[in-house]
Amino acid sequence: MxxxxxxxxxxxxxxxxxxxxxxxxxxxxxxxxxxxxxxxxxxxxxxxxxxxxxxxxxxxxxxxxxxxxxxxxxxxxxxxxxxxxxxxxxxxxxxxxxxxxxxxxxxxxxxxxxxxxxxxxxxxxxxxxxxxxxxxxxxxxxLDNDEIIYGLGQQQNGKLNQRGQKLSLKQENMKVAVPFFQSVKGxxxxxxxxxxxxxxxxxxxxxxxxxxxxxxxxxxxxGGGGDGVVAQMRELTGQSPMMPLWSFGFNQSRERYKTQFELVDVVKKYRSLKVPLDGIVQDWQYWGKDDNWNAMSFDPTNYPKPQAMVDSVHQLNAHLFIVSWPGFAPKTPQYQEFNSKNMLINFDTWPPKANTKPYDVYNPAARNIYWNYLSKGIFSLGIDAWWLDSTEPDHINVKEKDFDQPTFLGSYRSVQNAFPLQHTGGVYTHQRAVSNNKRVLLLTRSAFAGQQRYAANTWSGDVGSNWPTLKKQIPAALNFSLSGLPYWNGDIGGFFAGAFVKGGGAKNPDFQELYTRWMQFATFTPMMRSHGTDIPREIYQFGKKGDRVFDIQEKFINLRYRLLPYTYATAWAVTHHAGSIMRPLYSQFPNDPAGFENSSEYMYGSSFLVAPVTDKGVANQEIYLPSASKWFDFWTGEIFTGGQTVKRETPMEIIPIYVKAGSIVPWGPKVQYATEKKWNDLDIRIYPGDNGDFVLYEDENDNYNYEKGEFSEIRFKWNDASKTLTVEDRKGQFKGMLGKRKFNIVVVNNQNGINTDHQTINKSFNYSGHKIAVKL
The missing domain is CATH 2.60.40.1760 (glycosyl hydrolase (family 31))
Structure with a gap:
């Protein structure tokens, strides 16, 4: 047995x-x-x-x-x-x-x-x-006990490492839900x-x-590392198209400009002050009262000649954003058509008491209707960019039955987080279908995985104007970028600034300090945009030329424009190589664990380490410099060894910035708008101490001809041992390309930093597209 x-x-x-x-x-x-x-x-x-x-x-x-x-x-x-x-x-x-x-x-x-x-x-x-x-x-x-992870979209929890968290991934104003994370294990x-x-x-x-x-x-x-995983996510969900060159300049907004004359006058004032500006934003209620919410047409009383407004902005060499929402009030023809075709989602969205309902963004036919109204009412005027507000969308007077509402793809509950993806996708694909002469640019308040393919630049929402919130924006932006979404920005100074109104608004010293520090941070983000309520934020609201706060703001706006060749090349790396603009230290230095949870510093592109001042009254700040490089103080040219924490004085005029040894940084001309001057006489700033490589990218700035191969790349290589800069043969060509130009080599040292009264040009040479080696 x-x-x-x-x-x-x-x-x-x-x-x-x-x-x-x-x-x-x-x-x-x-x-x-x-x-x-x-x-x-x-x-x-x-x-x-x-x-x-x-x-x-x-x-x-x-x-x-x-x-x-x-x-x-x-x-x-x-x-x-x-x-x-x-x-x-x-x-x-x-x-x-x-x-x-x-x-x-x-x-x-x-x-x-x-x-x-x-x-x-x-x-x-x-x-x-x-x-x-x-x-x-x-x-x-x-996961491993000590494993570090990043991502999950944009969370306002102030943390870079998302271990130990319990998070509700649901789209909300100020929170972006992307169910994605990446690990330091690659x-x-x-x-x-x-x-x-x-x-x-x-x-x-x-x-x-x-x-x-x-x-x-x-x-x-x-992907093997931070950049590699981002590249895989783009491979999976779509590549990011090029933004127009002008979008990397300075953009001014307010909640809100109330007439077309007020809006145009803002641009005129910037031009008269000779402070650079490229974008101006028209916020809500240009359509009139709330019962006409989002009518996609201009109120004839305050905007009697909208075409003249658009033309005036363009004649001043600026560009116009127009806001559009996903919800409509019952009085509008859009509401009536959507309602008659069962293409509204029956819950309340912004504004309160207007009975506004969002359209069914999940329905392709509804997206067609949305664009038809948007195109006839606004795009036909020649506007340059869309501000797609409330793309979560806002959900007010919430009832449980709201989530049972039917959409084209199922219950609203089942597809809620994809609302911004479907909405922005509809606008992008329709504009691309009718015009290749103007690049799509969408400023949007929320995002989902894949939204980068729709030229969306997401801002951090209606955040409060305070120091703790400013501090949280850095890890929020970095985790957003690590989720595969390269374009992020925020309201300079925070949106709700009512706490500072009593002390003088823009003349309130406390608000001036917060706003200035926020602007310094925004200089090193994918979009530099001033916006908010309670206090107007135009530079002249803070004072006049010669006033300290005015001069500091002007300094950083000018710096933004000087960095345009570098930033535009970084944007090309986003499009062409699935790169990122804002990167945590981990992405650049994967063998330096000391930087893995650093939520106060980041890389802007591959050369600049930025450490924004995010506390009131800080006289000096500690900055960690990663061990794999030597570092130059951007302002003074002083050199530091990596792998240490340094202390930097931080008067209001200074944000700590360090440049990695081996960097090659093209320095653009001083301009009033992005395309005012060609890049025919560029300083090429060399940060010695290591070999360097940089590709200068140029195209026609605001169309899609680059997709047909109409662009140029000029590769610069620095050999540190022989002190030789080699400029390779130019690759590619496009209409209006410079045939000949001058490059001026500036070798940075502690006598040749940005704050030096007179920059020493070590050598200048002409370049006509053929390889040349210049030994210093």
């Missing part, structure tokens, strides 16, 4: 192992398996991007991603099976699936574990969503779900828990 029982057990185990071996099927992209009553699919989209897709057994609902646009590549994959484990490998990563528990494990080719789910970590809970039988879904993972995770989601990280697990889903769907991407 004993022998027979043993034989039966052996037979059972053999059959059990055989069952595991037969419980998956190879597919062209990976495998399909039935595990724990779930259909599980592992699909390689590239050698470094893998989709993990799970749904309850028998659920045949299809999933079309709103964010992911990449199609799977044809790859050679190696599939191996050992007992209850199956491993699928590309040349860059291996994925192992436990056929008993459903756990998915990711490893590098050398066997180093990168990321893993928990055993039995996928949970489906049956729910009823607005009459639809579906699920609440949770996916749990395990991978990223995108949880592809659009319903409100709880991200939680604690000692037991790291998880995404979404209110509505018919599947668990996420993408693992391996």
């Amino acid at each position: 004993k022998r027979k029982f043993t034989a039966i057990v052996i037979l059972f185990l053999t059959a059990h192992i055989s069952l595991y071996a037969q419980s998956f099927q190879k597919t062209s992209q990976g495998i399909h398996a039935l595990i724990q009553s779930m259909d599980v699919e592992i699909s390689f989209y590239s050698p470094s991007i893998v989709r993990v897709f799970k749904r309850p057994e028998g659920n045949q609902q299809k999933k079309e991603s709103l964010s992911v646009i990449k199609l799977p590549e044809q790859l050679k994959l190696d599939v191996k099976n050992k007992e209850q484990h199956v491993t699928i490998s590309s040349k860059l990563i291996s994925v192992t699936v436990n056929l008993e528990t459903g756990k998915v494990l990711f490893e590098a080719p050398n066997g180093k574990e990168l990321f893993t789910e928990k055993d039995y970590g996928t949970q489906f809970t049956a729910i009823n969503d607005a009459g639809n039988a579906t699920y609440k879904v949770k996916q749990a993972y395990l 991978y990223g995770i995108f949880w592809d779900n659009y319903s409100p989601t709880i991200f939680a990280d604690n000692a037991q697990e790291t998880s995404f828990d979404s209110e509505v889903a018919n599947c668990a769907d996420y993408y693992f991407m391996f």
